[in-house]
Amino acid sequence: MSVSVAVIGSGPAGMYAVDGLLKSESGHDFEIDVIDRLPSPFGLIRAGVAPDHFKTRNTARQFMRTLDEEAVRYLGNVEVGRDLSYEELKANYDVVIFAIGAYNDRALGVPGEGLPGVYGACAFVGWYNGHPDYRDLDPLLDKGGVAVIGIGNVALDVSRLLAKTPSERDGSDICEHAEAAIAAAPLDTVYVFGRRGPNEAGFTPKELGEIRDLKRCAVKIDPAQLPDSVPDNIDGRVKGIKEKNLGILQDIAGQDKDLPVTMNMTFYASPIEVLGTDRVEGLRLERTNVVDGKATATGETFDIEVGAVVTAIGYHAVAPEGVPMDGGVIANDKGRVEDGVYCVGWCKRGPTGTIPTNGPDSREVVDLILEDISDGEKPGRDAIDALLAERGPRIVSWPEWQKIADEETARAAANRPRERFTRISEMLAVLD
Secondary structure: OOOOEEOOOHHHHHHHHHHHHHHHOOOOEEEEEEEEEEOOOOOOHHOOOOOOOOHHHHHHHHHHHHHHHOOOEEOOOOOOOOOOOOOHHHHHOEEEEEEEOOOOOOOOOOOOOOOEEEEEHHHHHHHOOOOHHOOOOOOOOOOOEEEEOOHHHHHHHHHHHHOOOHHHOOOOOOOHHHHHHHHOOOOOOEEEEOOOHHOOOOOHHHHHHHHOOOEEEEEEEEEHHHOOOOOOOHHHHHHHHHHHOOOHHHHHOOOOOOOEEEEEOOEEEEEEEEEOOOOOOOOEEEEEEOOEEEEEEEEEEEEOOOOEEOOOOOHHHHOOEEEEEEEOOOOOOOOEEOOOOEEEOOHOOOOOOOOOHHHHHHHHHHHHHHHHOOOOOOOOOOHHHHHHHHHHHEEOOOOOOOOOHHHHHHHHOOOOOOOOOOOOHEEEHHHH
């Protein structure tokens, strides 16, 4: 009897887990259902990767081949907690793997954060990538200044997309509604703030290098904020990355450019209040020192004038009812949640690493699953199909999603690879 498996989430972590099960030499036959609450698969690759990062987006090609496998079934537009419960998953599948990511923004926790014009990076990135949850965000980009809080890759992605010229965004698959809004924005200054210093920054050399030679934007960094070197007590591979970062930062700090847009990258500054009455009008920050890797307050504050604030300071998972949580992740022991239930990716370990990092992480959890499982014992697909037939969600199969994806390609402008559907109703209309 086949071992029935449900993978909740079709992003990289979930798809690497499916691939690991299929390629295992365990002697088991697997029957795998990949369940996603959206019609569209691949999670972060579609909704979180910058639209001009083509190579990373192409990671989806290997996952397409996985979804073509006979043992795998895609159930798009099926939401756990709405169409199926956690208890029903456990009762009907031999193995349940949560791969729901951590696509929810951490709060700044400062006064004024609720003002119109403050956006988490998940929401803002989801907006320009056409995620249905954020299609109607309509961010306030009508002032000259935007502040981006964070010194990781997502913060740089947001800053770079805002600072590029329309021609620099050609060839990307940024959504038409976002392209129009960004192109019309009277932007003259992007501020990028980090609470800690360059050695503690989370960005990587590729993303940092991409802001160095923008056509209309000059990046400004105070050389006094840059250390002379990277500490010796850092792991070798990580040290190499930070040394490359430092070299790029020093190169940028040495540039003398006068361009229409300025990107001010400032370290050792922590937001303490969003200023404004009816909307964002500015941001108050406090200078910091870094002691033992942690930012400490100095009491010295300064204000800047901006019309919008984008926070890229971390993310947390939100699981369906009944799934045990431990802070911002699913409660787990190296990926084990409870008998027959596992988690992978960001909902397991938190929002760390790049998309390829999920490969070895998911394979380690697959090894645990193979240690734990016996022959298939639970009802599997037949029981799940009966429950879904009763409840009536419009399930989107893998061939149906391919039809939607083909239509996205067909409707694209000449300078775009696709024009995404940004509402679930639009996707379903292609089929129905």
